[in-house]
Amino acid sequence: MRNSFCRVPLPLSSIRSDQRVAVLADSDTRWKWGALTARRLAPDAPAPAGYVLRGRATPTARQLGEAGVGEADGGPVEVTCTEFLAELGRRHYDVVVLALVGGAVQAVLHGVRALWPDPAARPVLVTGYVGVVYEKLADGLLLRHGADLVLANSRHDAARFRAVYEGVGADPAAVVETALPFLDGAAYESAGDRAHRVVFAVQPSVPEGRADRAYLLERAARHARLHPGREVLVKLRSRPGEHTTHLEEHPYQRLAERLPGGLPPNCRLVYGNMGEVLDGTDLLVTVSSTAALESLHRGIPTAVLTDLGIREALGNHHFLGSGCLASWDQLDEGLLPGGDPAWLTAHGVAPVTPAAPVTPAAPVTPAAPVAQAADDPYAAARERVARLLAADRLPPVAPYYTLATAPGYLPGILARHRLAPDGTPLPGTGARAAGESSGARRWLRAHLREAARGAYRHGVQRVAPVIRRLGEL
Numbered sequence: 001m002r003n004s005f006c007r008v009p010l011p012l013s014s015i016r017s018d019q020r021v022a023v024l025a026d027s028d029t030r031w032k033w034g035a036l037t038a039r040r041l042a043p044d045a046p047a048p049a050g051y052v053l054r055g056r057a058t059p060t061a062r063q064l065g066e067a068g069v070g071e072a073d074g075g076p077v078e079v080t081c082t083e084f085l086a087e088l089g090r091r092h093y094d095v096v097v098l099a100l101v102g103g104a105v106q107a108v109l110h111g112v113r114a115l116w117p118d119p120a121a122r123p124v125l126v127t128g129y130v131g132v133v134y135e136k137l138a139d140g141l142l143l144r145h146g147a148d149l150v151l152a153n154s155r156h157d158a159a160r161f162r163a164v165y166e167g168v169g170a171d172p173a174a175v176v177e178t179a180l181p182f183l184d185g186a187a188y189e190s191a192g193d194r195a196h197r198v199v200f201a202v203q204p205s206v207p208e209g210r211a212d213r214a215y216l217l218e219r220a221a222r223h224a225r226l227h228p229g230r231e232v233l234v235k236l237r238s239r240p241g242e243h244t245t246h247l248e249e250h251p252y253q254r255l256a257e258r259l260p261g262g263l264p265p266n267c268r269l270v271y272g273n274m275g276e277v278l279d280g281t282d283l284l285v286t287v288s289s290t291a292a293l294e295s296l297h298r299g300i301p302t303a304v305l306t307d308l309g310i311r312e313a314l315g316n317h318h319f320l321g322s323g324c325l326a327s328w329d330q331l332d333e334g335l336l337p338g339g340d341p342a343w344l345t346a347h348g349v350a351p352v353t354p355a356a357p358v359t360p361a362a363p364v365t366p367a368a369p370v371a372q373a374a375d376d377p378y379a380a381a382r383e384r385v386a387r388l389l390a391a392d393r394l395p396p397v398a399p400y401y402t403l404a405t406a407p408g409y410l411p412g413i414l415a416r417h418r419l420a421p422d423g424t425p426l427p428g429t430g431a432r433a434a435g436e437s438s439g440a441r442r443w444l445r446a447h448l449r450e451a452a453r454g455a456y457r458h459g460v461q462r463v464a465p466v467i468r469r470l471g472e473l
Contacts, residue, residue, distance in 0.1 A: 019389065020092060021045050022123075023076070024084055024108070025099040026053040028238075029290075031076065033130040034099025036181035037151065040378040041126065041385055042095060049093070050076030051084055053104060081417035082425045085111040088123065094389055098127040102136075102143030106410070107417035109146040109399045114423030119393040124148045124385055131180065131290030133157060134315040138164050143413070146399030148388055149381060150174045154348030170400040176384055179348040179377035180293060185275050187352045188282075188299040195282035195301065195336060197231045198223065201274070201291035202252055204237055206315055210250040212308055216287070217255050219307065219328040224267035226332050232267040235277055235291070283336060288315030292324065296344060299351040301336035322347075348377065 021038045025031035031052065038048040079087065081104065088096070088111075098105050105127050116122040127144050128151030141164045144150050152158035158177040165172035200220045207213060217234065224232035236252060256263055263269075270277065274291050278284070284295035284302045295302045303326040304319040311317065319325060323340035344350050388394060401410045403421055411421045418429045 019045050019094040021048040021095045021097070022051065022087075022093040023048045023097045023099060024051045024053060024079075025076070026055055026101060026104055029130050030099035032182060033128070033180075034097045037099070037126070037128065038095070038097045040178075040181050041097070041382055048097070049091075051087070052076045052078050053084070053100060054078050054080050081107050081111065081419065082429050084108070085115065085425070088112065089115055093123045095385060096123045096125055098125060098147065099130070100127070102140040103413045104417065105147065106143040106399060106401060106413055107419055109397050110410075110414055110423035111417075111419055112423075113146075113397040113399070117396055119395050121392065122394050122397075124388045124394070125397065126151065126381075126385070128178070129153060129157075131293070132288060132315060132318050133160075134288065134312065134318045141165065142168065142170070142400050145170050145174070145401070146397050147174055148394070149176050149384055151176055151178045151381060153178065153180050154346065156346045156348075165400075168400060171398075176381045177348075177377070178381050180290070181378075182275065183294060183297040183349060183352075185278060185294070185298050185352070191282045193336070194334070195230055197233065197281050198227075198283045198285060198331075199233045199235050199277060199281045201235045201284060201286040201289045202237070203287060203289050204248040206287050206289075207308055208249065210255070213250050213252065214255050214259070216305070216307070217252055217259060220285075221259060221261075221263050221267050223328060223332055224264045228264075228266060230266065233270045233277070234267070235274065236269055236271055239271060283331070285331065288318060292319070293347070293349045296322075296324070296339045297349045297352055301338060303331055303335070303337050 019042065021042050023031070023034040023038050025034045031050070035048060035050065042048075085108070098108055100108070109125065112122065112125065125147040126149040127147040128149075129140075131153075133140070133153075137160065141150070141161055145165060150161060152161050152175055155177055158175055161175045162172040165175065198220075200216075202213075202216070207216070220232055220234055224230065234252060234256075238248070253269060256269060274294060278291075278295060278298060278300065281295070281300055284291060284300055285305065286292050286303075287305050287308070292302050292304055302324045304316050304322065304324045306316065306325050306327050308314060310320070310325065316325070321340060322343045324337045326335055326337050339349075339351070341350075401413075403410060414421060414423065415426070418426050420426050
């Protein structure tokens, strides 16, 4: 499996094997990022304890398994924010990775501050982003401020993150440059001047409109018809009925059913782990998916589509200067875009190179581990965590947003997670520890939640489009 933890480089300094790490995530992709980040930060520690924040995007067991980072202890436990905070009060964790949207991170930070209002032996809090950061930069970053480490996936992102914090007078010291933890896999072996397998990596909400999504699917099908010798795979994020961070109002599965003429025999919809799909890919096509970074890291020809324009709303403006911007017309004519080396380096996705064989003439010297660590993008983060863990006590969490800086914004964020303005659970909130209820009660709650999610999804995908069409009459 391409996201194997055994590929984590040997650190110069590491978290001890007896220290405990927890991951709290709110979707399938963030669980993947959080679990892999935990392994990068603490390769010698036991498997991290997993928690999934209850919400609309709560992933299924299949989605978690597809992420390729399932744990041996039965998988993550579904919790609310207050239940997770109760767990932190009951159980000792040395490091907690918050793989969440900004508002949820902010809620946990204020909850932790309420638990430990004075210097204490509290956990080290780590957060970051799962991929390309192309929207709500200031909002998302300020909601993450207060964590001990805010991981930036590249030198480019680290500079932007620090500029935001410095711009409001907040301490930027928590920003640490790393890389996406799932950049892995073997270097691409060129198929020559033609592609045998083309993968179109779609996104749940980019583009949003039905016409735009239908257009992109039709172009993928047309590409397959123009090149019968190629296999064109439309890589989907979720199966019908599953949840993602962004709900699909117009799923490609439904659009494919209505495509005039249907999909040609050499074009099909696929699911699965992106790393495994990329193993046999000769050309990756997307609008702005993080899959483009995974592809570029391997050296696979990668096209970021310009058919719908280069716009902030699409996120493809992030790839300006990358050398990957192209249209379906250009791809139909045989273009195989390659990434610009300077852009790749600045964005933390320098292509992997095949490992040179070790021969008797080139023995491994004692200095080899040092060179390897120097190339490890997580070395600085591990050292920062180790320094924090070496302290007897850590200061209270100090987010930028407080009742003094954001009195009209912060209380609403905390209330959505059943927290009072001071970070304590609201009255009547059952802040019991995870799993602390009868099996029948858990079963009933789970089925009620799933029914509510299904009703919400049906409203977005079926009812809302009809209402909009009626409004246009």
